[in-house]
Amino acid sequence: MKRTLENIEKQFETFQILNEQGEIVNEEAMPDLSDDDLKEIMRRMVYTRILDQRSIALNRQGRLGFYAPTAGQEASQLGSHYALEQDDFILPGYRDVPQLIWQGLPLYKAYLFSKGHYIGNQMPEEVKAVSPQIIIGAQITQAAGVGLGFKKRGEKTIAITYTGDGGASQGDFYEGVNFAGAFGAQTVFVVQNNQYAISVPSEKQTAAQTIAQKAVAAGIEGIQVDGMDVLAVYAATKEARERAINGEGPTLIETLTYRYGPHTMAGDDPTRYRTEDTDNEWEQKDPIVRFRKYLESKDLWSEEEENEVIEKAKEEIKAAIKEADNTAKxxxxxxxxxxxxxxxxxxxxxxxxxxxxxxx
Structure with missing residues (x-):
């Protein structure tokens, strides 16, 4: 039994395309993305980092309510989202507001969601998504059902859901992936393993070496991905989507990532359970820095372009929070x-x- 387990774990090596120096280390897996696509992904990552910084500041000013920081997880969130089609359906966790914004949720509504306003939970008709789930893991079983619905209708569409490593410790996780596997639901499950859930290290949550290997028990495909490598996340999600719509079943994707801030702004202090050395180690893997190096090596990105994105983000955020503030209570x-x-x-x-x- 021990040898069987070891053999299974050996199959789940971390999938990577872009190393920490911004160099391609897996040419065969390089996704078919145009230069414009590569630049658009970078724009979204930079914009989202600024959005996170401003949202934290607004929270501290008392102008927002619940907020879960996203810095460090941009490659995991936006790389997977960029692999989707507009009609694909997103069932997010509470940290996954960026995917909703890039899916078309107006920014002011994202801020109203944070404030607890019901309008912030009203998705525009063209935005195929539900509001972020606060109950940890509840969206996983829902995503299995949505994916089964697409299969029964014969639609070339998927459901994608996100949770963290803590969500993978919930009963809903096992029920959801098992149900999806049994019925061949067109669902992609993304577990963003940012190492600590709220404050408990991954190794204390499970004896498994990877979360990805839990796909084996459900009879579905599983892959562990470098979640700080936006190209690897995109490629893994793109393949999982193609498999789902071609009737080859659901996929479990584990992205190894890190949140630089606290779990939420509601009093969490990450210095109580994370060391400065650990933080520094993951900062060297920053997804934006890594992708910037790659684009600069191809003469596709400049400081001027990045500053333009930053200024645009600041302007749009300022307008959005004003609109949210002016919305009738x-x-x-x-x-x-x-x-x-x-x-x-x-x-x-x-x-x-x-x-x-x-x-x-």
Whole structure:
């Protein structure tokens, strides 16, 4: 049994295309991306890093509510998203707001989501996604169902869902991947292993050497990817998507990544469970720095272009937070109205009471 396990674990070597120096180390796996595609991916990564920095500042000013930092995970989030088609359906976790924004969610709505405003949970019709899931792992079983629905309809579309390494410790994770495997759902499961869940190291969450190998028990494909390498993440997700729509079943993708900030801005202190040496080690793997080196070696990126992206991000963020701030505050009666088509008598009486209070 021990030899069997060791043989399985040997099959899950980390997939990488771009090393930490920005050099291609796996030419055969290089995805078919144009120069414009490469530059667009970089624009999105830089924009998202600025978005994260400004969102943290806004949170500290009391202008946002719940916020989960994303710096360090841009390659994992945006590399996988760039491999999708517009009609693919996203079921995100609470750290995965960037994918929704690049899917078409207006930025001001992303800020309203953070504020807990119901409008922030209203997806535009063209945005194929649900609101970020706060319950850890709950989106995984939902994604299995959505992917099965696409299969039964005969649609060349997938469901993709995201969670962290902590989510892979939940019962929903095992139920979701097992269900998807049993019924051949058109689903891609992305576990962004940022090493610590909230504060517990990965090695204390599971005896498995990788999260990717858990695909074996579900009878589905699994792969571990360098989550700081945007090209590797893109290539792995693209292949997983093609397999799903061609009837070859779901895939579990584990991206090895790192969040540079706290778990959330709600009081988490990462210095209590992470060392300075560990932080420095992962900073040397920064996905933006790595990809910048690669693009500069191809004369595809410059400091001037990056500054343009940064300034554009700042302007759009400023406008978005202003729009969010100017949105009418939600009322108790609003919550009642959007919850029920027809209010029960007892709630109708309560609504009248609140409506009277709100009118003053």
């Amino acid at each position: 939600q009322k108790v009666t609003d919550l009642m109205d959007i919850m029920y088509e027809e209010l029960p008598q007892n709630l109708q009486e309560q609504r009248e009471e609140y409506a009277e209070k709100e009118s003053k």
